[in-house]
Amino acid sequence: MTGSIHRRANLIGVLASLAMLGGWGSVAIAAEGVKSPDYEAIVAAPDRSDADRQTDLRRQPAKMLAFTGARPGMQVLDMDANAGYSTELLARAVAPDGVVYAQDSAEVIERFVKDKFDIRAQKPAMKNVVHVVRNFDDPIPPDVNGLDLITFFFAYHDVTYMAVDRAVMNKKMFAALKPGGFLVIADHSARPGDGTNVGKTLHRIEESTLRQEIEAAGFKLVSEADFLRHPEDPRDAAVFHPPVPVDEFVLKYQKPL
Template identity: 30%
Template structure:
């Protein structure tokens, strides 16, 4: 299928951004996956905020890897990671069991050619549920989810982020990579805001990761947004894509764009 012109333009922009930020240029495999004809137009439109090619390149993701995506939701990154790993690597979608992977399962049902190889696992895992085998993953990725664990989403408000990091540590091979993107709360803000705003501090994620045994490798500003002050009426959901205020100041929030995000890379020691 012929690619739309805006896909080509996005690819060119990705290369320019990578050079400007001193990031590794995305591989041909990553570029091809980001430009896959099977991606939905609505998801393509959000590349300007999520910079998938640069983000995956920063995390060192390769098509031959065993990649675990924690809580893929509707499958935004699945549309890239499934084509990237097809025929070469392994891709797990890991979500609350049994219904958390419905978004990705629906994609698999609709397009087995693209998504038929996707494996499913529980996260957080509990006895009797399918799991990513310990010590088998090259890369574990989670996009905008650590704040949910900190807020106790699906656990009645009880913080279970420590458990989540321990399980991600267990599934990785020695030397494996943990890549995290999340909504960034300023370090000067009250810690209490992590419990309700959807934002979380870099220092909190580093503390959680290092407590689980991870080594911090580095950070990228590729997903930063200086327009986001992280102090909105309905937390991060005030901004796109949620726009929880509906028509109230809608143009203002659309102009700001999606949230300011940290992009952090960790490693399981060898």
């Protein structure tokens, strides 16, 4: 019996170590009966909209969800939720007892979102979502802490040309995560040397620049994904109507234990 207990403890330790090194999405969390949801089934849910299914074609949401490791019971902050495409997917992944805080600034809501998020929020799949209207450099309500996961999808480049103190924003995200919690960030790739200079014109950001800013807040890179990489993209055109698929990077950071 003692040997069995030790073997089980060692297995749990190995799984936990692998999860932290490679990301929760790469390892099924078998310990204590907890496992990741069926991400393909989440994406295939019949009550998702046709518009979202069109977005799926370029976003590969099942792979993205798996990379984030979102699973039931998690507390998640979705930065720049906008119309809520990713928010809804995350809400489905953490259901039934998890929660997703969907952050938008008042400026973004006024210029881009309007009532799109409110319409989506009426769906049953959004019942565990809290819409948080706060500035980017103060994105987390004071009573929210110990988050398991923060996502920041294809919008970090936008804050480079807004009145946002990105260093403060990144430190606030770092502080809101529990030790061992993850930040998954994805964006449109710019050319070497472009830095943040093309955020408003091409809606891209140089990957190395973003990495430097995120890591300055204390985050440690633990994994990166290539499922949205397109090396054929010259990265010199705006992302909205590109001549070839847009090259995009996907990074997973962790708050050290």
